[in-house]
Amino acid sequence: MKHLENTVVDFTERATEQEMKGIKKYGKALDPLDDYDWLTMAAEEQVDGYKYLLAEMKKREYVVEGIREIIDLHEKDMDPFYVGKAHDLLNQLNGSHNKGR
Structure with a gap:
């Protein structure tokens, strides 16, 4: 339940922040009756969100591989338990914890 509670709090905070950004940018709160194509706008936002997800996945892959290179260079000086x-x-971070190395 704690994760759900944290999720609700985070969502509420982010929704409030987004609303305040919208008010600052447009001078008023979102009005569903404004003359916008809300479905198209939502679709465009989803595309942007997907691009952000892919960018973060690529960045994490880059960071994980960089850390692995450092570990591999210094593995002989490290305790095998900590190398593993x-x-x-790192496997958990990049979502490959079931794939092995």
């Missing part, structure tokens, strides 16, 4: 643990955490 580091790779496990």
